[in-house]
Amino acid sequence: MASTSQRALRLLSLLGSGRQWPLHELATALGVSERTVRRDIETLRRLDYPVHTVHGPGGGYRLGTRRTLPPLVFDHDQALAVAVALQTAPSTVLGLGDDAARALVTLEQAAPAALRAAMESVRLTRLHNPWEFMAPPIEPTAVTTVGIAVRRRHVLGIETLRADGSRPGPGEDGFLPARRVEPHHLVVWAGRWYLVAYDLEDEQWRVLRVDRMRPRPTTQCFPPRELPGDDLAHFVMSSHDRGDTPADWPCTGSARLGLPAGPVARWAPGGSVVEYLDADHCRLTLGAWSWAGVAGLLATFDTELTDLHPPELVQACRRLMHRWAALADTGNDPAPPS
Template sequence: MRKTSARLLALLSLLQARREWPGALLAERLDVSPRTVRRDVDRLRELGYPVAAVKGPDGGYRLGAGTELPPLLFDDDQAVALAVALQTAAMTGAGIEEAAARALTTVRQVLPARLRHRIDALRITAVDRPGNGLAPQADTEVLLALSTAVRARETLRFDYRAPDHAPASRPGTPPPPRRAEPHHLVTWGGRWYLVAWDLDREDWRTFRVDRLTPRIPTGPRFTPRELPGGDVTAYVATRFRGAHHPDSAPDWPCRGEVVLHRPAPEVAGFAHDGVVEELAPDRCRLTLGSWSWPSLAALIGRFDADFEIVGPPELSAAFARLGRRYAQAAARSTPGTPGPPHRPGTSDAHADTP
């Protein structure tokens, strides 16, 4: 027969594996009497585990949620997954980095050596776009408040801070609180966003959580509306790719095609969600998308290779605009070098800019 401590761990592992266990089946699995099972259940309760008795012909037990956090039992895969998740917590922007680091230290201390080596071999660093710094963090309490409102389907009232570069609508007068029906809390590019139906604008909106301050109390409950397309991932991808109509396909609004004078393997590693087709050892066809035609032209230019434009005409026009813009900038930076002749009636003042 197992020692009491080992038997308690085995009993706890069984209780975590399924919702309910008949007492007789637990006794059989542990190779003890039903009376011993009852005593071991009482010991687990003394340690803080909320083991509830289940009524029925055979009787049984269920591990429930308690008011305190008792010691936890994980298998090897669960322990490794937990440690990896704690290391990646710095990338969520949820303001829990310090708590995650302390939790990781606690988990690491109790890991067997074979698992500790696996965790120590993994090092993850949160890196945002160069020159942009890490994305602004969302307040943990705000995230919890928004998540609660989403789950309870309660209307939100909140103050929303405009970007620093945006002009104030009425100087000296704070804007009225926004009202919205919260549907999803999502992350994108290291930032947290709330996807909600804006009651004042009668349209779907995505709000940056780091600019949002909920007001208390929340409003009345609501019946959830159907998100355009029915899929929050596709909807958010559509909005952030620049398609402003909620029914637009989750694709880039501008997509073009060129033939690059570079080998396909060299291009494929930097094409992101583009499509690369090999045409010859030193040439490939690249189909790529972006949120504007000038932005797409600039993305293609970064491959630093000669190319031919396949289409569409909007992409050719964007290259022409950027070419004039770059030539003028180069001329202005070189004293005594005249810029390209300006044709009357032409201007880039209203051209799309990335």
């Protein structure tokens, strides 16, 4: 009986994913015969769960929707996933850390004893990692406003902070005049929230920092558009004008690189800033724990470096040059591969 109940619970969690399941896939996922799956489906139906049969070659089973929802149900693996996710959720939204902790306590109290024990067995201690490059926390209302606009395909009015960081004049608050955009994707990358949107003012695609904007919802709908290159990840990572600001490091420097801004933006460390100069050159600003670290990161791009700032970075490059020259003069070259 216990095995049957656990299997039915697992079946319910699979159907609860929202997708349509062919019978053979359910049998494979549960490790039982198709006949057993049919019996378990009838068990769920007797418990008043709306499991619908979809006929035809591409048919199967799916969980229907209704006004009265069944109780919240997790299987063992889902309980562990929720416990880990709530404890490792990045605090990029104001108040989310406390809310996640309270949500975990609420779920543990509502879970059966066995699942509660599984959730309580995972207690994590998060340590600060400087490479996470956490952005300033975002107001929950901004995330909600942008997320709803993306889902409903509603045009957004947005005001963005000045990219140059200049101080606002009298009567100004540092934001540029409002623009109208079509919000298509809400993306989290390198600890930062971005909106991928089509700018209706200048008719081009943009990647915008959500924490550096004030969104204003509208009810104007727009049709879907295809991204340039149809690759969301590549588009976000290779966009050099995302509105990023340098991460807080003990040492921050910059250099002019003999490479286009797109490839540099894609491979630059998180928390760095890429400035477009011309089709073949860009300026990269980044930080590290030492000036030698900044120099080493710049050297990974294997291109000519000019116009380095500040002087401490230039001195670090000279020191590294002397160290590498001394290493080359020792004659201890590595043996050629056999």
